[in-house]
Amino acid sequence: xxxxxxGSFGHLPVDKITVGRILVPFILLVIWEGIALLFPHxxxxxxxxxxxxxxxxxxxxxxxxxxxxxxHAVVVASTLAISSGIVxxxxxxxxDMLHDTLEIFVLSIYSIPKVVLFPVFLLLFxxxxxxxxxxxxxxxxxxxxxxxxxxVRNVDDIYIKMSRSMGLSIxxxxxxxxxxxxxxxxxxxIRLAFNLxxxxxxxxxxxxxxxxxxxxxxxGMANFEIGTTVAIVTVILIISTIINIFMYLLxxxxxxxxxxxxxxxxxx
Amino acid sequence: MARKTSDRAIQLSIVVLVVLFLEIGTRVQxxxxxxLVPPSEMAIVLLQNxxxxxxxxHLWPTLYxxxxxxxxxxxxxxxxxxxxxxxxxxxxxxxxxxxxxxxxPIFALYPVLIAMFGPGRIPIILIGFLTSVTVIVVxxxxxxxxxxxxxxNLSRTLRLSRIQAFRHLYFPAAIPHLxxxxxxxxVYSMLAVLASEFILSQTGIGYLISRNYNTYNMxxxxxxxxxxxxxxxxxxxxxxxxxxxxxRHTRE
Numbered sequence: 433x434x435x436x437x438x439g440s441f442g443h444l445p446v447d448k449i450t451v452g453r454i455l456v457p458f459i460l461l462v463i464w465e466g467i468a469l470l471f472p473h474x475x476x477x478x479x480x481x482x483x484x485x486x487x488x489x490x491x492x493x494x495x496x497x498x499x500x501x502x503x504h505a506v507v508v509a510s511t512l513a514i515s516s517g518i519v520x521x522x523x524x525x526x527x528d529m530l531h532d533t534l535e536i537f538v539l540s541i542y543s544i545p546k547v548v549l550f551p552v553f554l555l556l557f558x559x560x561x562x563x564x565x566x567x568x569x570x571x572x573x574x575x576x577x578x579x580x581x582x583x584v585r586n587v588d589d590i591y592i593k594m595s596r597s598m599g600l601s602i603x604x605x606x607x608x609x610x611x612x613x614x615x616x617x618x619x620x621x622i623r624l625a626f627n628l629x630x631x632x633x634x635x636x637x638x639x640x641x642x643x644x645x646x647x648x649x650x651x652g653m654a655n656f657e658i659g660t661t662v663a664i665v666t667v668i669l670i671i672s673t674i675i676n677i678f679m680y681l682l683x684x685x686x687x688x689x690x691x692x693x694x695x696x697x698x699x700x
Numbered sequence: 701m702a703r704k705t706s707d708r709a710i711q712l713s714i715v716v717l718v719v720l721f722l723e724i725g726t727r728v729q730x731x732x733x734x735x736l737v738p739p740s741e742m743a744i745v746l747l748q749n750x751x752x753x754x755x756x757x758h759l760w761p762t763l764y765x766x767x768x769x770x771x772x773x774x775x776x777x778x779x780x781x782x783x784x785x786x787x788x789x790x791x792x793x794x795x796x797x798x799x800x801x802x803x804x805p806i807f808a809l810y811p812v813l814i815a816m817f818g819p820g821r822i823p824i825i826l827i828g829f830l831t832s833v834t835v836i837v838v839x840x841x842x843x844x845x846x847x848x849x850x851x852x853n854l855s856r857t858l859r860l861s862r863i864q865a866f867r868h869l870y871f872p873a874a875i876p877h878l879x880x881x882x883x884x885x886x887v888y889s890m891l892a893v894l895a896s897e898f899i900l901s902q903t904g905i906g907y908l909i910s911r912n913y914n915t916y917n918m919x920x921x922x923x924x925x926x927x928x929x930x931x932x933x934x935x936x937x938x939x940x941x942x943x944x945x946x947x948r949h950t951r952e
Contacts, residue, residue, distance in 0.1 A: 452793035474815035532707045536937075537714070543936035545891040547898050548906065548928045551913040551921060555735040620799070627803035634805050638899065653811050653900065665808045672803035680796040 457673075476659045484663040495648060499667070501561075502633055502645040509565045510629040513572035514622050520573075521580025521621075522606060526592065531581070538581075542574040546632075550639055559640045568632030572625040579621030583614040616686060623679045630672055737922045746923035755908075755924075762893060762904040765821050769828025770889040774882065777833045781840020781881075791841060801834050807896045814900075824896045824904070831892035832885040839881030843874040876946045883939040890932060 461478050468477035476484075488495040524531045524538070550567060557563030587610065595605040637646020645664055652660030719739050725731040726738040749755040784791050806827055813823035851873050855865035897906025905924055912921035 449789070449792050452789065453796060456793065456797060471816050475812050532704070533710045533714070536711060536940075539940065540933045540936055543887050544929050544932045545894040547891065547895040548909055548925050550898075551909065551925070552736070554913075623799050624802060627799065630803045631805055634808075635895070638805075638808075649805075649808055653808070656811055656815075658812060658815065661808060661811055665805070668808075669804060673797070673800055676800035676803070677796055680799075 474658065476662050478666075480659055481663045481666050484659050485667060488663070495645070495667075498644050498648055501643045502637065503671075505561060505564045505568065505633045505636075505644070506626075506630050509568040509633060510572060510626045512565070513569045513629050514576055514625050516569075517573045517576025517621070517625060518580050518618065521577040522584055522602075522610070524577065525581045525584025526602070526605070531585070535581070538574060538577055542578065546571055547635060550636065553636075554640055559642060564633055564636045564641065564644075567636045568629045571632030571635075572629030575628060576621050576625040579617060579624065580614070583617035583621070584610060586617075587613050616683075619679070619683045619686060623676060623683070626675065626679070627672060630668075634668065734918070737918050739926070741919060742922045742926040745919045746927055749920065749923055758904050758908050761821055762897065762906065765825050765828060765893045765904070766886075766890050769825045769893060770832055770886050772825075772829045773832035773836050773885050773889060776829075777836030777881075777885065778840050778878070780833070780837040782844065784837060784841035785844040798838055806830050807892060807899060810896055810900055819902075821903070824893055824901060827896050828889040828892040832889040835888050836881050836885040839884060840874075840878060843877035843881065844870060846877055847873045876943070879939075879943050879946050883936070883943060886939065887932070887936065890935075894928065 464475075465477045465479075468475045489499070524534060546567075549570075553563055553567045553570075557566060591609055591613065592605075595609050600609070633644070634646040634649065637644035638650045639646075641647045641650075645668060649661060649664040651657075652664060722731070722736065723738050723740060726733055726736050746755075784794070810823055810827060813826055817823055817826070847870060851869055855869050860869070893904070894906040897904035898910045899906075901907045905928060909921055909924045909928070912918075912924065
């Protein structure tokens, strides 16, 4: 563990920034409580929301199968979206011919509000797990492609030429040449793709599902049960924050190992 | 990078081929007509609806919601982003949380907003604003962070005050990247507005698509989907070309 000399509290190994980061959720909780007090008929406060979460998950266990269903779909869909996104992104990044013709399609489809295409998926798949996964994969794959493509194209030409003169196959080029150079961008892309896939699953469940957090959310919204709605949004927030923090720590480990600064500097 | 005519030709032929495939496929029953409708029918129904009035009635609220939400997001987002850029401490504290924002289904707060502000367009505009502003704030702060050190040093060499430096050096240098943020902010605003209309609204194009799906009016539904797709792609291509022009302009 490194001891920072700037902003550290005397002999404590924690610096100002870490303290700040830990404080953020608490500050948000306070703001939330404040708004709930201002609008008592519109919003429930953290205490009631957590009470509902406690009841539904720990006491009744009502929502546990929904959570499992949702996360199952998220894991499957994001694995598919990330892996296919990376593969397609690398192909588009390496081969100019493919890039020049297809980039515009990728960007255009990315700009379409995918929610309006959801009925098409519904017609194709019906209310099934496969449909959920297909739609959210569609949601998450495009940013992955775009970021991977950008990362590969940022690699100096000289490396690409090197790989060609050495006669490397695509797999070898990726494994030995590209990965260290693009891994950093890829991690950002993976985080983003995961988040969007998660959102995609929730949206899919919101509109048409037999189970899942999104379905619970939809029930809450339809019956104007503000407590339920807020509780589900909180659950989603907690899960995604935990996974994101985990991935962020992974990102920092990689940054330190390769001495590169990434932060969140991606525009997508 | 110059766009070769041969690229354009290939892209155009891809589009034509896909449309032809869908058209012939649906007519020949290769693609089930309960799933997809021939593109030509989509276009015809769309034109009919445009002339017959109900479409325009719903188009207007959707469009102005998107634009108002986007403009508000820009007005709030750019100063916010500049603040994030200047306050390094704030930036580093919030850094791990920034990407996580994309996972939040902001439109889930729709009922809450309705309870606060009543039904109507305000909650929808707010949702569009919230979705769009986060993107613009993050992007603005990145734009300024990406200004080359050369320019930063120039301000010191010329002994410019902070306001002068910002106005004459930093802001112009950041414009191309800022524009990317505008493009994204607009797309996200459009996404959020249409999604909200889809879920729980009585007006707007999103609502029309949802209603037609629920009443099995496939032709009308696809007509509106087609419209949204064309509108989104057209806007995106337009903004992309402007972005390209801006970036070529400021090539160092």
